[in-house]
Amino acid sequence: MDLGLNGRKALVCGASEGIGYAAAKLLASEGVNLVLVARNEEKLEGAAAALKDLHAVNVDYVAADLGHKEERAKVLSYCSDPDILIHNGGWPRTERDFRKWSNDDWLRALDLMMLSPIELITGVIDGMAERKFGRIVAVTSRFVKEPSAELALSTSPRLGLSGFITGVARKYAAHNVTLNTALPGIIATETQFQHGRDLAEAAGKSFDQIWAERSSTNSANRFATPEEFASLCVFLCSAHSGFLTGQHILSDGAGYPGVF
Template sequence: MDLGIQNRLAIVCGASRGLGRAIATRLAAEGVNLVLAARSAGPLEDAAQAIRAAHGVEVRTVVTDLSTPDGRATLLAAAPNPDILVHNGGWPTTWGHDFRKWTRADWLAATDAMLLGPVELITGVLDGMIERRFGRIIAVTSRFVKEPPLSLALSTSPRLGLAGFMAGIAREAAPYNVTANAVLPGIFATETQVEHGHALAKAREQTIEEVWRDRASTNSAKRFGTPEEFADLCAYLSSAQSGFVTGQNILIDGGGYPGVF
């Protein structure tokens, strides 16, 4: 199916690897020109070169830290008028601690990365999308927005705030063919998950194969998703045909979520 977005311009954050790179590659296959953002110059340029070679679209890179106001301003200055914004990335640096030990600095850092970061980017591009009568805003968050464990509250709390903000944006912008949706991934076979699996294997004194198999068993599909499956969903939400889908938090987790709504 032709998604009707050839020659559109997309910002894709966290695009040097994993889900972000897969999304960028999938959009490029539809003829979308790209501005890719990430913190590491080498991997980001590698991704850009591979996408240019495979799909022949324009690909620009912006090396920046989107957890900071200056980093977000740098990206918006480089691409002030995108048709598609995919915010992907931003995680707290404090893990596995008793919530009683989290400091104000921990909370502020998490909020800046996972709430204020995407809010500033969305705010920066929204009016242009409304004026041009086309816009697709996608935030990659987490399945834990639907079932937030206390141990991950530094991640889920800002993302729940983002869900509320995007719901308001979605309703404000819908008459102008601008949509705003969040995609909530479960476990996907990315470099990050491999690294996490090795860390768990070491901590549990198991093999990586045992850890991988145990984690795969946590959803109904009994496997990790592929980055390409995730990117296909994001491509549809970026499409001309998706204009009636907005204000949603869409799970893609292999049937891992145990609830109905």
Template sequence: MDLGIAGRTALVCASSKGLGKGCAKALAEAGCRVIINGRTMASLEATADELRHSGADIIAIAADVGTPEGRQALLAAAGPVDILVNNNGGPPFRNFREVDRDAMIAGVDANMITPIELIKAVIDGMCERGFGRIVNITSSSVKAPIAGLDLSSGARAGLTAFLAGVARTVAMHNVTINQIMPGAFDTDRLKSNFERAAQSSGAPVDTVTASRRKAIPAQRFGTADEFGALCAFLCSTQAAYITGQSILIDGGAVVTTL
């Protein structure tokens, strides 16, 4: 299906690997000019080279999106942004009693304030041009909180609530704002979580991994390509009537009717 976004400029944060890379790949395949981002230039360039094989125009910017300087570098390289995919690593798994004030502020800054700052920087231009797609990668824990990920859940839920009203104020300009809530995906972050859980419990990593997989109705973990395909559709011309929504993609793990 032609998504109708060929030639559009897409800025995809934290996209050298994992779900961000999946989004960048899908948007590149749809014909977008894609600005990808990561902190390590080596892995970033490897991803850029991979994506360029499809003939896409890829610009790689090594920067920390969580800093004003990093955000400015991305925006300067992108120019007018048509599509913004907000993504950033979440706070580590931790008992809430161990989360001090500084950690809470850092978590909210990374997973709520940073994406809002980027949205503020691009949204007026989108409205003026009559096209804009903003997709925020949050987490299934926004809908079904997980003990130990309280700071991540809280900051991402705050982002979702903050943008719920904003989305309705720009919809008439063909600008949409949506969230994708991923469950368990086959990424480096998921593997590191399993390794940490194995160390804590004393169980083998394979046992921890198998137990988590079995708990998912689909009986498997998601792939970055599946996630990217959903992101690209939300950025398409066909998705213009979808806004202010949080879409769960988790293989059926969260039991809900809504």
């Protein structure tokens, strides 16, 4: 399927590896010019070079930590007019006991996972509306639909972002600008591989045991590939998805136990 994106411009965050890189690669295959964002400049440079080798598109990059306001401003000054924004960020790595989270922990989490995408969206959405085309996708988490106390530091800001996305989507739908969130289950990224190694060490088990145990948490009995999840994000960016907006779409191999 031709996604109708040839010649468009996308700002893709967290794009040096994993889901972000997979999304950038799929967009490039559709003829989309790219601005990649991630913290590690060396990895970004390598990702940009690889994408240029694969596809005849323009690929630029900005090394920035989106957990800081001044870094977000740097990204917007470099790329203020994308047709597509995919926000894919990190999460706070801290103590899992919510009773030990400090006010500073909460502020950092809010800055990284709620204010970061909100500021980027605010900075680009009016230009999208003027051009009568815009696609915004924020990658959140399956735990938005299935919260746990241990992950509330990341889930709570993401729930706030989800409310913002739905509200703003209603305001811009008539301008052919869509906003959605994509909720991943377990995805076979380097972050998950490292998490598996950490869990294996803590539990005194092999990595393969831990990987199999975690795979069994969904009905597909496996981790998704980054490309599988990225394909959802990229379809939400397509010319065919103009009536699909304000939604929070889960891709987790039927791991979620509910209906809605």
